[in-house]
Amino acid sequence: MLQMFNHGVTAAAIFWFIAMLQERSAGERAIDHFGGLRKPAPVLAGVMGIVLFSSLGLPGLNGFVASSSSSAECFRWHGLPATVSVLDCW
Numbered sequence: 589m590l591q592m593f594n595h596g597v598t599a600a601a602i603f604w605f606i607a608m609l610q611e612r613s614a615g616e617r618a619i620d621h622f623g624g625l626r627k628p629a630p631v632l633a634g635v636m637g638i639v640l641f642s643s644l645g646l647p648g649l650n651g652f653v654a655s656s657s658s659s660a661e662c663f664r665w666h667g668l669p670a671t672v673s674v675l676d677c678w
Contacts, residue, residue: 591654598643598651605636 609625610617625633642649645656662670 594650594654601639
């Protein structure tokens, strides 16, 4: 349940950032045309970075708690398939 909630919050925030950037750039989508966001909008760039790292599940952010608890339960109930799936990702 926590994983679904955190994914919903972070995914909605990422899509909101993308829609806002597209709206303010007159529909331009190429990243080369933006010229960087850190100088003109430092707060937006900082919040966007936190949300993106939260979506990755980095420690200290909301995605980590849900991902680690889901992984712990997966290893607890299905140890061998979970180990194979983790090793397959590397």
